[in-house]
Amino acid sequence: MGVEIGNSTDPRFVRYREPVLLQKDGKDAGEDLTGDFTPAETGNHCLAGSGIGKTEILIDDELVFQQEGNFSDPMGVLFNAQTATETRHAFVTGRVYRVRIRSYPPSNVGLEILEARTGFRMGFTLSSDADADLQGEAVNLAREADYAVVFTGHDPQWETEGRDQESFHLPRHGSQDALVSAVATANCNTIVVNSTGVAAAMPWLDDVAGLLQAWFPGQECGNSIVDVLTGSCEPRGSPADHLPPPDRGCACVRKLPGTYHGKQLEVEYAEGVFVGYRHYDCLPRDKVNFPFGFGLSYTSFGLGEMEVFRGSDDTFTVACTVSNTGKLAGGVAVQVYVGRARQHADHPVKCLVVFEKVRLSVGATQKGVMLFTAKGFAYYDEDRSSWVVDAGQYNVALGRSAADIAQTVPIQIEHEITYAP
Template structure:
């Protein structure tokens, strides 16, 4: 229908002849209040409280219900959907819109013991590859997850545990856009974090697994061990009645939190393995004084000491070595000041240059409502993750200064 047409309701009718007898499964996510009738009997009432925005984003949670069918008999199906009211629609544009998905799966297929099948396949295999991860139903923009567990109800974790129990050479390939809990991490032989790849995902994963290309990605976030180990746990989402959130973690977000609580991190910011090894040579830091509007350049040679061409991500941090003073907030242990990704052939070296801006040493001065940089010494730390850095020297701020937002 044209966009200006907003029907109050839609009814669709048809017939269904099952090819097997069983208590088969239905799902009915929708825009609006959807109902399913079989031979005029109401067998599924989805209710008016479904989230239209989740439906539009491809991630509605499907409530699945069963109905008994006999093989070969003809059944009349009818779906009726009432358009969502403005209040139900959440987003005004969705008011009066109607859409639904009628899902179906035979009972024997739905209830198949896929874990037993996987165990049987893995028992005599040289290597077992287990693909796990999230889908749009469980991870989508605009919605907060209730926990970090892989869906659904621990089934994927049980799959990994069952496979690794019969084959210690199990590699897990996880496809998610967020950190997930990994209770099996210490028992598997390898883990490949793939995020959400596009249409070439299969080829990309095979190239990495077979060594055609060296994995060179580094985590852009920290992976905590559990949701209880995240910086905002216990404070977010706050008091929804008053729309108030207390950011009790302060500046201790991301790697800053795990610098002070290393026992809570599973994989640190920047973590990642490679099929080669790298050696960092001593860095040259010029100038060794940081001034307002100034830049300090860090230059070092990185060697690929292995037999495989690969890329390396070099991270440079500033760590304040300042004495406490009244009026200055607590500073983080270190701050990422810059990074560079460089491709290095096997048994070769490359020069890496990273510029450190004066802004990297700044903190927010609430008293004077401006950014401030305090005089003193700042260590220069270099590595490929937030937990693998080593000191390569230091710079100084001879005189404190401030600057506007």
């Protein structure tokens, strides 16, 4: 349902009159909005509503929706990022219905930006759309197709600032996961294109032929996704974090959802430096779907023998050859990590110190040279207010992801090194 002030010939829109602003002692005390609605078809259609504060929706003076007080997530309403409460109401096509919305500011909301502010949302869906068996339609199409491509992910309603996600799983109520599983059962050549800005659970991962993690690529997303799927462009991306299975091994999962102190929810982030790949390096490989730096290609690459040279001022140079051994031009992210030869419980297994994206034509070989300093694997000593590299032996590791290490070379730090913060 759309909102339009003035005249409209589109029966999907409510033709609202200018809203009546309610005031008390010169302050915003609510809003009263009235308009006319002519449904496009007869049915028991779906209505949804939510407000920052108390909100009511009336149709022909009949109360059909009532939110008694503040919404559970007022910021979610402000950012259009919270699921509204749904109800059903019978409509007859051709009849004009009077729609009235009354909404009031929140009380004791605890957020200055929302104090004395009125905000609400109202949604509408035809029963023919709400009750349609879209998953069944998708399965029938998949059975007849050579390949099935399923698009999943988040939109601004589910992933936005000002609020946390409700679940590690894709929205909504498992419907996306169920859709992927059903289509994959009908077509063994099912490819999932997932657009999220964060890691998400993928319980169907072993049942699909391919996955393209598209993130949020912007206005050229359609063209870029098609180019990668059809092979017009060789994928060269590498995730900047691990993508774990649902609820398995996440560093902070034991501290979630946090503890309320009065009305304030507090979460203790006790993992210290063990975040991202530094955390997953301490866990078995099956705790990760895709490790940090992972990325498939339509071609293949070979890494030559690594050499490590130490220069002055604690600078190191890593050199190795990279070869395109496949049948297509492409690129690979060559990554260098450094870790202690003798592991210590207070320090990560290894730290990424430098990486380089190497792009090669078919059959080409290039010598890669990368520089890093000892500060790249230093730790911060709070008592000394300094970055510190302990004396001892370290391993320089070369690979294509945090979990795909091709070779290591030992180096020796003779004396402790400190850096000012």
